[in-house]
Amino acid sequence: MDSEILLRKLRREKEARKQAEAILEKKALELYQANEDLRRLNETLEGEIELRTIKMLSSEQQYRDLVETIDEVIYHADRSGVFTFMNHNGPARFGYSLDEMLGQAFEKFVHPDDVEKTKAFYAKMLKENLDQSYFQFRIISKNGQIRWIGQSVKSIKEKGEIIKFAAVARDITERNQLMEDLRNAKELAENSQLAEKQFLASMSHEIRTPLNAIIGMSHLLEDTNLNKDQNEYVEVLLNSSKILHTLISDVLDMSKIDSGNIEIQEKDLDLRALLKNIEKTFAIKLENQTINMKLQIDEGIDTYLIGDELLLNQIFFNLLGNAEKFTDEGSISLRAKILESNDEFVKIHFEVKDTGIGISKDNLNNIFEKFKQVSDDKKYSYGGTGLGLPITKRIITLMGGDLEVESIEGLGSVFHFEIQFKNTGKAISQKTNHISNTGQFVIPELAILVVEDNPMNQKYIGRLLNKWKLPFEFANHGKEAIEMCQAKQYALIFMDLQMPILDGFEAALALKTIQNKNSNTPIIALTASSLLSIKKQTKEIGMNDFLSKPFNPSQLKEVLVKYFPFKAQQDQNMEEFEAAFRFNKELNENYLADNYGSDLSYALDMFQTFITSFSNDYALFNESIKNKDIKSCGMYAHKIKPIFTMVGLNKITAHFDTLESLSKNENWEGFVSYFRKVEQEIVNCLALIKVETVRLEKFISHQQA
């Protein structure tokens, strides 16, 4: 029985063992499987890690390569300015190794004078929590060289706070040097340009003075008894000096344009009359040639435009002169055609056409360049400076146009351009400002005050104002003027600038500032000085206009018509006067005609006044010379200077102008020697005026009889 139980137990135990082994095997298999899975997972993960590491390394290497290629210092610095990263290339530029710089504070390398500045820069970034900033400073390279550095610094932030700086620093020493050099070069260039301008300005004066003497003397020489050969020589002398004169004028114009010193006057312009006058002038010039002068003016040009008469004249004289120079026969035509016209502006197309030799294609490109002429070998046969066309082109450009040329060699040339003028809307026939035109001012209620110390000038202005029936009063100096202005209101004040007791500047300033009845009355400055600075000064202290002495009646009238209404009348016949009385050739006929017109008694009056006025002042002038009082000499020279112009002796005015400058420079020796040279001439002139005065007297009494 027992053995059976044991056998059964044994069987059960065996069975249980098999079960256990099966379970074990199953579990072992599961374990193996799990291990396998784990291993594969591990491998996958490891692979991934490796891959990522490779990627990371290669991208870091890429950055590293990049950073090392750059020729600049790239670095990280912590908040205290200690370098924590840097490319190799950077420090090497300055002779340092990477090890020498990493872990070091920047101050160690910065120029001692810039350390504070550099610290302040970082401090500011930290304090204001800036994202980025730029800064220039100097460092000292290992071999002791000072180098300029420009660096862009970017803040690296964590949770809004700067934890370190990343920077790119560049050596800008060469760049700074280059900029410095450029600045110097620019300054040098500007200085030499200025010097050139000054040279031209002074040269023009220095050259023109003797040249005028050459021309003048040649004319005198022409009038003496000369044989045929001598006459020929004088002619050559005259021609050459005239060419030289033109050349100098052209060079001067060019330099004025180049230096921007040309000012375009904006005045009422009768374009129709201007073109007709030009046509007339050229028609006369072309009289003896087989060339026709034609003028076509658009009928639509019938109002006053705003423009610069002088510069327009220069443009057309140059273009027509040019046409004439290169045309042997055929015609020269000038045409003005309206392109657009309205109340505000008129756009006109101008054309100067000739049937001359034309311009070859090669030359068309450079005819507007300075000193370029048709071709070098033709230069001598046609003459000229080569500046005419460039000047013309530039003037037109200044007026807003563009001079263009078309030409066929052998057939002729066409120069054309467009200019847009402002339109005044005033019809041409309604207004006239021609000097020979007379008319009447509407007589004002208030008088004009003329502040002038010179009796000759007083007389001159007074005479003209009387003639135009404009009421006026005189003040002899600034103080008197102020007193009169406090007592009475005037329509207009003429104010001489240089006067005894109180000069014109101070008087005008007083009238503008102190209590008086004329603080709003327009003031016109009168001065013998033509300096622009003086003109500017008068504007600054509030004077309204400026009239240079000597002035002719039409210049005075031009000023007056701005303030008083003027009614024009028909022209008077001026020819009559010229035919009737001829002044001595020594006197400036044109000037006298301009000033006195047909009013011979007026001329006589002025001549007589001249004699008294001059005799007095000249005596005082001589007295000053005796006393060697150079200041006083200058004062009298200034006083005498303008009155010679009044009698047509502009050349003596020029002498006194020179004497005034010499006295101003306190050049006593120069002053005396110049005076001795011209003394006789002055005395002769006085005699001449006396003779002319007598002639005038006789003529007038004869006429009246």
Next chain:
Amino acid sequence: MKGIVFTEFLEMVEQEYGLEIADHILENSQLESQGAYTAVGTYSHDEMLQLIGNLSTKTATDIPVLLKAFGRYLFDTFLSSYPSFFERTNSAFEFLESIENHIHVEVRKLYADAELPKFTTQRVDDIGFEMIYSSERKMADFAEGLIERTMDHYKTPYEMTKTPLNEDGTMVKFVIMKK
């Protein structure tokens, strides 16, 4: 049910009643496993019920008494086979708490399919302890034996009340008071 319960049960029967009785209950049961048990295997709960039933009949001992005795027996087996269970506990209550919180957790790591009873514990003051047994196996008596042996092991004098919380005996509350 885990094989260890069967192997330890039969071990106890052999020790207490001898080989013949053990053989007898095995031979008189309809066992799918043919009575061959290994501790690492898993067997039907029904087999355990047959074995206990047969033992009860053969020894004329009530099943609850047998189950309680088995509980006490199994505690000792655990004590010698799994000393790690006891390393971190210093008192009877701590050990009882660790059954649910530690031992069953470890068992499930090894045998994901193990069907374990649930012990909910709660301390009352310093001396009282409440433990609710819940299991479809209805072996609260077995648990009682385990608890008694635990208290003895930690030499803790106690009084215990046992209250069924429902009629089928799947939930039973033990209240243990230290003396």
